[in-house]
Amino acid sequence: MSIFKNVENSEDEDKGMFQKLKDGLSKTKKGIFGKLNDLFTGGKELDEEFFTELEELLIQADIGVHTTMKMIEDLKVKVEKEDIEDTKEFYKVFKEELSDFLQDEKGGLTLKDGLNIIMVVGVNGSGKTTTIAKIASKLKKQGKDVMIAACDTFRAAAIDQLEVWTNQLGVRLVAQKEGSDAAAVAYDAIQSARSKEADVLIVDTAGRLHTQKNLMEELKKVKRVIYKEAAEAHKQILLVLDATNGQNAISQAKLFHEAVNIDGIALTKLDGTAKGGVVVAVKDELGIPIKLIGVGEKEDDLQVFNPEKFVDALFS
DSSP states (O other): OOOBTTOOOOHHHHHHHHHHHHHHTHHHHHTHHHHHHHHHTSOOOSSHHHHHHHHHHHHHTTOOHHHHHHHHHHHHHHHHHTTOOSHHHHHHHHHHHHHHHSOSSOOOBOOOSSOEEEEEEOOTTSSHHHHHHHHHHHHHHTTOOEEEEEEOOSOHHHHHHHHHHHHHHTOEEEOOOTTOOHHHHHHHHHHHHHHTTOSEEEEEEOOOOTTOHHHHHHHHHHHHHHHHHTTTSEEEEEEEEEGGGTHHHHHHHHHHHHHHOOOEEEEEOGGGOSOTTHHHHHHHHHOOOEEEEEOSSSGGGEEEOOHHHHHHHHHO
């Protein structure tokens, strides 16, 4: 099961992954999007009352006010331009509109020859450590030499948790004691990865509250060390967001993006929310591509984000 960009699975793997996606999005399908389905098949007229109800449901789905208003205006124009009169015909137009608001490209991680460094950021409880472990496991199974740097030095539990994972996965861990300088750990990890000719170094960072300015400054410091000491490496910064946080996740992402310039997002816990519309809001409001989505606890429940399949899974 690939998490790489432009690497295809077999037909059977694709079918299995799509079924996992459908199962993982069941709460969203039964929740707000179930109400949308009822609205579209209810035989209502496409009048102002219909669009008001649609607007309310989209906002409840965590698509967000800004994105919702843009979608509603677009849909009204299409209804008038294409002379759409019934809700069943409108259903098809709505799905196309939803797809248009998602990113054009398929997600996934891009790896290049030589050393690849993935700096992973996010708040505590977002699923950051579990996501790192899943990525490391998938990479190792695909023959990559993987190392992990424990740069969350503020909590001994964070280092211990990574140690358990790395022992279980059989990948190397670079760590120091609690309270150590996180940037120094990153520096040591880069030297070790280079000397051992590792393919991928995953750098865990402190699961901080995005409102803690001093910790965000330290995050910038870790990034500076990585980009200075590993100038030749292919580097990317991945933000892990908890989908159940809805619009709060958008606020988190904006502040992290301001601090370290995020390259992509791993959106976790989509199986735990009935408001999966946050996927639409993330891309529209932030302009940052979604690379991976988590739709369950198992390793294969971390999937490459495919916009077309995501919409198909919601409405299939």
